[in-house]
Amino acid sequence: MNARQRRALFTRLREANPRPTTELEYASPFQLLIAVILSAQATDKGVNKATPALFRAAPTPAAMLALGEDGLKQYIKTIGLFNTKARNILETCRLLVEKHGGEVPRDRAALEALPGVGRKTANVILNTAFGEPTIAVDTHIFRLANRTGLAPGKNVLEVEKALLRAVPPEFRQDAHHWLILHGRYVCTARRPHCAECIIADLCEYPHKEMGAPAAVGRAARRA
Numbered sequence: 001m002n003a004r005q006r007r008a009l010f011t012r013l014r015e016a017n018p019r020p021t022t023e024l025e026y027a028s029p030f031q032l033l034i035a036v037i038l039s040a041q042a043t044d045k046g047v048n049k050a051t052p053a054l055f056r057a058a059p060t061p062a063a064m065l066a067l068g069e070d071g072l073k074q075y076i077k078t079i080g081l082f083n084t085k086a087r088n089i090l091e092t093c094r095l096l097v098e099k100h101g102g103e104v105p106r107d108r109a110a111l112e113a114l115p116g117v118g119r120k121t122a123n124v125i126l127n128t129a130f131g132e133p134t135i136a137v138d139t140h141i142f143r144l145a146n147r148t149g150l151a152p153g154k155n156v157l158e159v160e161k162a163l164l165r166a167v168p169p170e171f172r173q174d175a176h177h178w179l180i181l182h183g184r185y186v187c188t189a190r191r192p193h194c195a196e197c198i199i200a201d202l203c204e205y206p207h208k209e210m211g212a213p214a215a216v217g218r219a220a221r222r223a
C-alpha cells in the first residue's frame with residue numbers, strides 16, 4: 001500500500017468516526033489501567049459490566065489495595081483469569097502507592113514494570129489516558145495490518161513499528177482506535193465483511209469476500 005492509499009484509508013476511517021475512543025468505561029488513568037488489565041483475553045463488554053461497582057468501591061490504588069484479594073475477586077469473578085488478574089492488580093496498586101504517589105506514571109518503562117502490564121497495555125495507557133501517539137497492537141490490529149497490506153509484520157512488535165512508519169502523523173493519535181474498531185466489527189477474523197468495508201478498494205487482501213452484486217445474484221438464481 002503506497003502513501004496515497006494509506007492517507008485515503010485513514011481519511012475514510014476518520015470521516016466515518018471523527019472521535020474514536022476505547023469501548024472500556026473509565027473515569028481516570030488508574031481506572032483505565034485496571035480496565036485494560038482486566039480486558040486481557042476478555043471482552044470489553046464483560047469488563048464494563050464488572051467495573052462500575054468495583055470503581056465505586058475502590059476508585060484509587062489505595063482503596064483497591066484495601067479491598068484485599070478476596071474482596072477484589074468478588075467484583076471481578078465474572079471475568080476470565082480473575083484469580084491471576086486480582087493478584088496482578090493488587091501488586092500493581094501496591095507499586096503505584098509506594099513508587100508513584102498513587103498515580104499512574106506517564107512513562108513506558110515504569111508502566112511495563114507493573115504486573116499485568118506489557119507493551120500493549122502501556123501503549124493503550126500512553127495513548128488513551130495521556131494523549132501520546134502510540135499504537136497498541138492487539139489481535140485485531142495485527143490481523144488488519146497484515147491483511148490490508150497497511151503494515152505487514154510477523155509479530156506484534158514488527159507490526160507496531162511498521163504502523164508507526166506507515167501512519168501519517170496527523171492520524172497517529174487515533175490510529176489505534178480506528179484500526180481496532182475496524183478489525184473488531186468489519187474485518188473480523190473468520191468472515192470479514194468486505195462487501196460493507198469502506199476501505200475495500202484500498203485493501204490488498206487476496207481473499208476478500210465481496211459477495212455477488214445484487215443483479216448478478218438475481219440472474220444466478222433465475223438460471
Ligand code: SF4
Pocket residue numbers: 147148186187188192193194197198199200201203204205208209
Ligand atoms: S476488504 Fe475485507 S479484508 Fe480488507 S479490510 Fe475490508 S473487511 Fe478486511
